[in-house]
Amino acid sequence: MKYYHSHVIIPEKCAGRLKCIKACPTRAIRLRHGTITYYDDLCVDCGACINVCPEHVFAPIMDDFSDFEKFEFKIAIPSRTLYTQFNASIHPNQIHQALKNIGFDAVMDISRVSQELIFAISEYLKTNPKEKPIISSFCPSLIRLIQVNYPNLMELISTFDASREITAKEAKQEYAEKLGISISKVGAIYITPCPAMVVSIKQPAEKEKSWIDGAIGIKDIYNLILPEILQMNEQVETIDTEFHFHYGTGWGETGHLSRFLDAERHLTIVGIENIMNVLNDIEDSKLKNIDYIEAYTCPQGCIGGIFCVENPYISRHNAIMLERKFGELKLFDEAEVLKKYHEQYYFLGRHVLPRPTRAQAVDIGTSIKRMIQKERIFVKLPKKDCGLCGAPTCETFAQDCARGEAELSDCIFFKLSTH
Amino acid sequence: MKLKEIIEKLSLVTLTNVEDKEVSGVFISDMLSDVMSSAETGNIWLTVQTHKNVVSAANLIDIAAVIVTNGKEVPEGTVELANRFHVNILSSPLSSFQLASKLVEAGLK
Amino acid sequence: MQEDRNHSIEIAKIKEALQADIITGNSQTGQYVTGIYASDLMSDVLAYGKSGSILITGLNSVQAAISAYMAEFKGIVFIRSKIPDQDIRKFAEEKGLFILTTDTDMYETCVKIASIEGEVSVSTAAAALTKRAENVTTYSFSIDGQDFASAGMVSTQIKTILKSIGYNPLIIRRVAISTYEAEMNVVMHAKRAKVTLKASDQEIYIIIADEGKGIADIELAMQEGYSTATEEQRAMGFGAGMGLPNIRRNSDKMNIESKVNEGTTIETMFFVK
Known part of the structure; x- marks a missing residue:
């Protein structure tokens, strides 16, 4: 299976700084014969490589506004993070109006569904589920990290759908009915703080198909709507009266879910390294008395997403x-949410499945043979983790050699010792 | 089976100082990446490659001996490096295929 | 060159001996090859190969097909499950080369072909090749008693190894939990311990041998909730008395031996299938 990722590599831009190779938390990137490549089965779309590269070798693949012309009716669904890009003196309705000015037919805010979801999750936790702690499923990069590195924790991932998805479904159904057109003519476009959201739309790990039809990065939309907002006057607050704007406790910060739930039995974690530490503890069953884990791979949560301005x-x-x-x-x-909760309205319908990575591609016997080989090679490497061979560490280099994917002569120390 | 015994039975030519080792099996390849991924410690490695990287690979995987087949000439630099890393290099006029049969006949497992 | 005698082997026999798949040249299986040449270095194929031979190679590139054609070979055996691409197939079909693929490595391929003509007896060949299957990897670690700060490091390392081998997640989870519990026992109660991991395609085997005060009554220690942890240790969240029962619950086989004032050895086994 080929895994979709929301970036392309532009090799001619690469200056060979090796920053991305070191930054990748799953060690997916290599510099081979002067060209950056990566193992698509190991990439979890965290965006670390995009963030760290000064040459912009990793170019995010984003939808263009013109891609949405095929829809008769276009609904913008902004991430909560979009609102935090502006000073609070700018009313959210101004942001909504600006989105409409640039071509969206409607804007749907995810706050109501988010509130419902938090309530539904707390209901679910009251039933005291057998497998604990439940890990929140809102960060697509977190889900992919667990798929790739922690397959034994798959069943802990919450089976609740994300608020952006439910909002998109409701909005599309509502407008299709209102306008009397087919639902396929209504497009839902998410305004995203990070590339991982794009991947969860194009190739969801969580379910068969996303309700969202496309995504635009906050950065790109910001440049379009800022001039519109600057032109508006103060009275604009009254322009959009379709719904009341709500900004829930802790949104845009980390811990917004946990704050609503019983804080004594919840953890909030941000940053991929920190998450990996906690996931390791969960694997050892070390984490006791914790029911719910809310985690975001970006260092500050979604406000630290790489598309944020x-x-x-x-x-x-x-x-x-x-x-x-x-x-x-x-x-x-x-009462209504409880009813919907019992009708399974908020659930994905199935557990997220692990992603078969390169380790599973061969039988255990072959794999063990490679492991033996890897150790044998590894002990003789310089262990300086210099990265000049194009692999992030001597250990990954040994692994690549054992798989027949790297050449010994790629190691500069080995080369020196033979001349 | 011991390396010295094999050298004797197959009349192999020694190009380096030879340290006797226990031989665990045979691996044939002329691609270093294959050797790195699949040869095992204590194997004797049959190849027509003669450059210095052969020594590096053999050293890394603790190959019992490299046998250069087809009677190919081994450059001095390679032999020198092999002596430095205590890698045994032998030579045979036979092809890799012919030598493989001989090794099995000699009773090597 | 010595013993440069001519062979005469039917292609069908080679296919059978190697249990190979035929990729091109289905109609040629009744033909004979008169030589065998095994190499990945194509310049040598041209220099040493003889007309009418078969090439055994792991070089999966069109270069292999071109060299075989130039040296007037009849066909190619690609070893180690290498599947030739469209370019190679097309070239081979045009030039009338047959192509076989086999999952065996070059040595095994040579020995099996040699046994067809009786150059090597079939039983000798079989005996030489049976030994090659066994795969066990062994690792050692050490744990220091009272080192609460690094407690869990060994189970994390073991987990990382098992994950990169690619075992089923469920078995890894069980190994992780029981190793972590055993590691905590060492940290709380012993001076130090040596941990050995042996992983094969049949089972995962872990031995934790500690030097310490030992367990006087193993049966009692195996009961849930039984604990000899100190107040301080409990305050830190350790010593709930679930260690040994948890190890037993998560392993397929468990053996525990202990001598008071000497130490305890716990062996656990997890079956892969």
Whole structure:
């Protein structure tokens, strides 16, 4: 199987700095014969390589606005992070109006569904599920990290769908009905803080097909809507009266779910290294008395996504201000949500499955043989992890040699010792 | 089976100082990446390659001996390096295929 | 060259001996090859190969087909499950070369072909090749008693190894839990321990041998909730008395031996299938 990733490599831009190779948390990237390549089965779309490369060798593949012309009706679904890119003196309705000015027919905010979901999750935790802790399924990169590196934790991933997905489904159904057109003519476009969301739309690990039809990075939309917003006057707040804007507690910060749930039995983790440490502990059954884990692979949570424009600390401040202004409203009816919860409305319908990586591509016997070979080669390598061979560490280089994918002569120390 | 015994039975020519070793099996390849991925410690390795990287690979995997087949001439630099790394290099006028049969006949497992 | 005698082997026989798949040249299986040449270095094929031979190679490139054709070979055996691509097939079909693929390596391929003509007896060949299957990898680690800061390191390392081998996630989970519990026992109660991991395609085997105070009554220690942990250790979240029962629950086979004031050895086994 070929795994979709939301970036392309532009080899001619590469200056051979090896930064990406070291930055990749799953050690998927190699520099082979002067060209950057990566193992697509190991890539979890965290964006670390995109972030770290000064030459922009990794170019995100983004939808272009013109790609959505095929839809008769276009709905923008902004990530909560979009609002935090602006000073709180700019009303969210101004942002919505600006999105409409640039060509969207409607804007759907995910706050109501998010509120419903948090309520539904807390209901679910009350049933005291057997497998604990439940790991939140909102960060697509986290899901992929577990698929690739922690396949034995797959069944801990929450089977709740993401609020962006449910919002897209509801919005498309609503407008298709209202306008009397086929649902395929209604497009839902997510405005995303990170490339991982794009992957979860194009090739979902979570389910068969996403309800969302495309994605545009916050960075790209920002440049389009900022001039529109600057032109608007203060009265614009009243322009969009379709729904009440709500900005839930802690949104845009980390821990927004956990805050709603019983905080004593929940963990919030950000940053992929920190997440890996905690996942290791879960594997050992070391983590006791924790029911729910909310985790985001970006260093600051979604406000640290690589498509964000604003510095994450300012974004967090903006989020706090938004929350003060718009955080009080309760947008849903508990009884109705409970009913939907019992009808399985919020669930994905199945567990996320592990991703068969290169380790599983051969039988255990062959794999062990390679392991023996790898150890044999590894002990004799310089263990300087210089990366000049094109692999991130001497250990990965030994692994590649044992798989017949790298040449000994790629190791500069080995070359020197033979001349 | 011991290396010295094999050298004797197959009249192999020694190109380096030879340290006797236990032989665990045979591996034939002229591609270094194959050797790295699949040869095992204590194997004797039959090849027509003679450059210095042969020594590096043999050393890494602890090959019992490299046998250069087809009677190919081995460059001095390679022999020198092999002596430095204590890698045994032998030579045979036979082809790899012919030598493989001889090794089995000699009772090598 | 010595013993440069001519062979005469039917292609069908080669296919049978190697249990090879035929990729091109289905109609040629009744023909005979008169020589065998095994190499990945194509310049040598041209220099040493003889007309009418078969080439045994792991070089999966059109270069192999071109060299075989130039040296007037009848066909090629690609070893180690290498499947020739469209270019090679097309070239071979045009030039009338037959192509076989086999999963055996070059040595095994040579020995098997040699046994067809009785150059090597079939039983000798079989005996030489049976030994090649066994695969076990062994690792050693050590744990220091009272080193709570690094507790869990060994089970994490073992887990990493098992994951990169590619075992089923469920078995890895069981190994991880029981090794972690055993490691914690060492940290709490012993001076130090040596851990050995042996992994094969049949089973995963872990031995944890510690030097320490030992266990006086193993049966009692195996009961859930039984613990000799100190107040401080419990305050840190250790010593709930679930260690040994958890190890037993998660392993397929467990053996525990202990001598008071000497140490405890726990062996656990996990079956791969």
